[in-house]
Amino acid sequence: MGLNFCFIGAGNLATQLSQAFRNKGFKITQVYSRTEQSAKTLADSLSTNYTTSVKDINKNADIYFVALKDSVFDEVLSQIDFENKFVVHCSGSLSLSALKSYTENIGVFYPLQTFSKTREVDFSEIPIFIESNSIQNEKLLLQIANEISGSVAVINSEKRKMLHISAVFACNFVNHLFTIAAEILKSKDIPFDVLKPLIIETAGKVQELEPEKAQTGPAVRFDENIINSHLNELKEFDDYQQLYRSISKSIFDHYNK
Amino acid sequence: MGLNFCFIGAGNLATQLSQAFRNKGFKITQVYSRTEQSAKTLADSLSTNYTTSVKDINKNADIYFVALKDSVFDEVLSQIDFENKFVVHCSGSLSLSALKSYTENIGVFYPLQTFSKTREVDFSEIPIFIESNSIQNEKLLLQIANEISGSVAVINSEKRKMLHISAVFACNFVNHLFTIAAEILKSKDIPFDVLKPLIIETAGKVQELEPEKAQTGPAVRFDENIINSHLNELKEFDDYQQLYRSISKSIFDHYNK
Numbered sequence: 001m002g003l004n005f006c007f008i009g010a011g012n013l014a015t016q017l018s019q020a021f022r023n024k025g026f027k028i029t030q031v032y033s034r035t036e037q038s039a040k041t042l043a044d045s046l047s048t049n050y051t052t053s054v055k056d057i058n059k060n061a062d063i064y065f066v067a068l069k070d071s072v073f074d075e076v077l078s079q080i081d082f083e084n085k086f087v088v089h090c091s092g093s094l095s096l097s098a099l100k101s102y103t104e105n106i107g108v109f110y111p112l113q114t115f116s117k118t119r120e121v122d123f124s125e126i127p128i129f130i131e132s133n134s135i136q137n138e139k140l141l142l143q144i145a146n147e148i149s150g151s152v153a154v155i156n157s158e159k160r161k162m163l164h165i166s167a168v169f170a171c172n173f174v175n176h177l178f179t180i181a182a183e184i185l186k187s188k189d190i191p192f193d194v195l196k197p198l199i200i201e202t203a204g205k206v207q208e209l210e211p212e213k214a215q216t217g218p219a220v221r222f223d224e225n226i227i228n229s230h231l232n233e234l235k236e237f238d239d240y241q242q243l244y245r246s247i248s249k250s251i252f253d254h255y256n257k
Numbered sequence: 258m259g260l261n262f263c264f265i266g267a268g269n270l271a272t273q274l275s276q277a278f279r280n281k282g283f284k285i286t287q288v289y290s291r292t293e294q295s296a297k298t299l300a301d302s303l304s305t306n307y308t309t310s311v312k313d314i315n316k317n318a319d320i321y322f323v324a325l326k327d328s329v330f331d332e333v334l335s336q337i338d339f340e341n342k343f344v345v346h347c348s349g350s351l352s353l354s355a356l357k358s359y360t361e362n363i364g365v366f367y368p369l370q371t372f373s374k375t376r377e378v379d380f381s382e383i384p385i386f387i388e389s390n391s392i393q394n395e396k397l398l399l400q401i402a403n404e405i406s407g408s409v410a411v412i413n414s415e416k417r418k419m420l421h422i423s424a425v426f427a428c429n430f431v432n433h434l435f436t437i438a439a440e441i442l443k444s445k446d447i448p449f450d451v452l453k454p455l456i457i458e459t460a461g462k463v464q465e466l467e468p469e470k471a472q473t474g475p476a477v478r479f480d481e482n483i484i485n486s487h488l489n490e491l492k493e494f495d496d497y498q499q500l501y502r503s504i505s506k507s508i509f510d511h512y513n514k
Contacts, residue, residue, distance in 0.1 A: 012473070071480055093475075093483045113455055114462065114473050121458060127451045151451075162445045165487050166438040169497075170452045171459045172474030173504045174431045179468040179511065181423035188419045194384045194408075195427045196464050198370055201378060202428045203460035205371065207453050211436040216269070216371050217429030218350075223328055226350045230422050239507055240426075246503060247430045250496055254436065 003144070004029045006061035008076065010038040012115035013090055014067035015045075020123040020148045022046050030058050034076070041117075054079040063088055063144075065109065070094055077102050086137060092164030095157035096131045107132035107141050110160055111149070114171050127151040129160055180240050187236070212254075219251035260401070261286045263318035265333065267295040269372035270347055271324035272302075277380040277405045279303050287315050291333070298374075311336040320345055320401075322366065327351055334359050343394060349421030352414035353388045364389035364398050367417055368406070371428050384408040386417055437497050444493075469511075476508035 003026055007018050010033035018028050031050040033039035043050035051057060057064075057080055066089040068076055073094065077087075080102070087099055088107040099106035108131040113121060128145040130152065132138035138154060145152040155163070178199065182192040205214045218226035227248055234241040260283055264275050267290035275285050288307040290296035300307035308314060314321075314337055323346040325333055330351065334344075337359070344356055345364040356363040365388040370378060385402040387409065389395035395411060402409040412420070435456065439449040462471045475483035484505055491498040 069478065069480070070483055071478075093486060112451060114458055116462070116466075116471070116473075119462065119465070125454045127454065151454075155447075159445045159447060161486070161490055162441055163447060163451065165490055165501075166441045166447075166452060167455055168474055168476075168487065168501075169434045169441070170438040171455050172472065172476060172508070173434050173501075174456075174459055175463070175468055175472050176476075176504060176508050176511070177426045177430050177434070178463050179472065180507075181427040182468055184419055184423045184426070188416045190412075190416060190420060190423075192463075192467070194369060194420065195423060197382045197384065198424055198428050199431075199460045199463060201371055202431055203456045205373070205376065206432070206435050206449075206456060208376070209373075210449070211432050211439055214373070215429065215432050215436065216373075217425055219425075219429060219433075221326065221328075223326070226327060229350060229418070230425065233418055233422055239510060243503060243507060244422075244425075244430075246500060247433060250437075250500060251429070251433045253496060254433070 003027070003062045004060065006030045006032070006058065006064045007042070007067065008032050008057070008064055008080075009067035010035070010042040010050075011067060011069070012117050013111070014065070015042050015117045016113075016115045016121055016123075017065065017067065017090065017109075017111060018042065018046055021144075024147045026144070026147075029061055032057050034072075059083060059085075062086065063140075065090060066099075073098065086140075088141065092160055092167065095161075096133065097157070100133075105133065105137055107137050108157070108160065109141055109145065110163075112163060112167060123148045124150050127153065129153055129155040129163065131156060131160065180237075180243070184234075184237065184240065215251065215255075219248040220255055222252055222256075260284070260319045261317065263287045263289070263314065263321045264299070264324065265289050265314070265321055265337075266324035267292070267299040267307075268324060268326070269374050270368070271322070272299050272374045273370075273372045273378055273380075274322065274324065274347065274366075274368060275299065275303055278401075281404045283401070283404075286318050289314050291329075316340060316342075319343065320397075322347060323356075330355065343397075345389075345398065349417055349424065352418075353390065354414070357390075362390065362394055364394050365414070365417065366398055366402065367420075369420060369424060380405045381407050384410065386410055386412040386420065388413060388417065437494075437500070441491075441494065441497070472508065472512070474508075476505040477512055479509055479513075 028046045028048050031043040036052050039050035064087045082103040086105040087103045088109045110129040111126045113126045128149045130141045264271050285303045285305050288300040293309050296307035321344045339360040343362040344360045345366045367386040368383045370383045385406045387398045
């Protein structure tokens, strides 16, 4: 498509998305990050230039992809004159209008995935959610998204926020339960490795079955003997005992309402 | 090895384990279940006999595998005269001694996995935890376990209970978070399908990285703006709002202690 992109941000998402674009023939002309090491590492991997100064962000990119933490979003963008170029953010939680004081051409490009800098992901299966202020801009984002993914949809900011919340439950909170499981095992010198096949199968099951129908274990059976014995066993992990109790109760309530 | 097994119970675990045994050349001589349909379905799949009467459980099996819900364990076993044959239970939460009033030869054979009747699993990767009352019985269980899995260990009842608790966190509770995510999405008419690649990647990440190091999202960054906006969005889901708050707090506490 012969388009030039500039990346504002060089974190996990910026790294994976810019590399996916580059692999599909888009040109990344520049990477900006406040952190020189991040900017340089990403720019090097893309064989492009970087800057840590907002003044040096170049003016001739076709689209500016903003992949910043929400907490520094306005602080960084308010220093850049985009000259009404097309600016697109990649955040699940920010609305489209978060960009409107910076340019007239605005959009959202939200890939629903968990990203790390060093773990490569297959973008072709990642759902990408698009939003824009005009039919023309929306069409351009759809074309770009369809180049890297087979699962692209237009969605408004309100729905995208719910998507993001659901992802927090299904990814961030799930990962924390893995952390808790690892800590409990460590207290008995058992390596986390023993849980890996179970974790893969738990994720695999809901690819085919609705999660509601995949539920097993003492809470859904309301097996009070086991639940109480587990709570007793967790007395040295006060915080996790509370979570055990409240998640078990939520499971019970879900199947008995 | 020319051994004959009798299965007491015909649920998810009994189904998958007996089929794994049969595929490795062990003979299942009989299936007992209180539910005729379950007993018949499993026995048919194993080309063997079944009974729903404890009186008709045959006396010449080499090992009796007990795969019953903990809540009916004693009720069923107290009606059977095992004539001191080798009886092995498959429960994560029951101790070895739960069997000692029924026979002198007792053991535990605990495969750490989530089972459904219809979803086939690859036993070769499932960790199996063994315990027994004698070196000789333990050796026999190890030999059997090694025939179906590449990951076998001897573990005592106390450690096995912690394994089971960790599995409740990493599987049952995780699945409930998937159920919550599905329900939240449904409220905005978004299909659960959009989360499937994220769920696979979340499970895939911790196969390589420690879960503690794989954590992402607003809670670990303590991004209060996003957290508060999510809590506000969840006000119609009172129960899930509470869980969002307590899991976010647990994440924050974990990384700030």
